[in-house]
């Protein structure tokens with residue numbers, strides 16, 4: 515009987531599950547609304563239900579599900595499979611998600627941070643295929659990160675490594691939700707771009723700008739609006755400072771950039787490269803390829819499955 519694995523991307527908005535071969539081919543997929551406001555019990559029940567349905571499909575095809583990998587947002591203790599806290603799930607405080615799922619499913623479950631899962635996904639089947647050391651940055655509402663070294667996620671002592679978005683760039687900069695100030699996330703995320711744009715346009719127009727979106731700012735920059743263009747260049751520079759630090763510390767083969775802000779690639783990447791060449795050591799800076807992610811919304815699901823496979827293969 516062939517082995518398969520189930521990968522889950524538990525997002526604040528959507529819950530995606532996929533049945534994958536051990537080579538990472540998606541055999542079946544499901545997607546439904548997470549409805550996080552229903553509270554953790556209902557969300558976990560929904561998760562269990564989806565995984566069971568996927569397992570049923572596997573059984574019908576004569577396949578055996580060996581493990582389930584779940585990518586979840588927030589602070590995750592990978593070693594224990596506990597969601598410490600998650601901005602998308604306000605009532606999830608030290609929720610033992612791995613135990614809850616294993617109790618209901620009787621299959622080994624591995625919980626990953628969503629950005630780590632996405633990094634593994636890109637390395638397994640996406641932009642980083644065949645590359646053994648790469649770092650993923652997801653530039654979305656916030657900035658997530660995942661560090662893959664020698665084909666493995668660098669988890670850290672508490673399973674909490676890779677929080678690249680909370681690298682300090684400006685000591686007395688913008689206050690971040692994590693408690694620190696001047697984090698990369700406050701400048702290189704969609705929210706950071708909107709804030710920079712509003713600040714640059716000044717208080718006079720603050721009411722008109724209250725609803726401005728990052729997509730409108732990209733459009734304005736492409737239409738040649740000087741302030742929008744400058745905001746995107748400055749964002750690219752901040753990203754470049756962060757990446758230069760990563761290059762000097764990790765000497766990776768590749769940096770993969772994903773998330774919604776990737777749509778503005780042409781508006782920021784020039785300044786990012788400039789900053790990297792100015793700040794990082796020449797040899798690793800020239801070696802490091804900076805590329806957009808390839809898997810889009812599938813990265814988390816595929817990577818969560820990869821994480822589960824690695825885990826069961828190593829135990």
Ligand SMILES: [Zn+2]
Pocket residue numbers: 679680690691692693694695697699
């Ligand atoms: Zn922070």
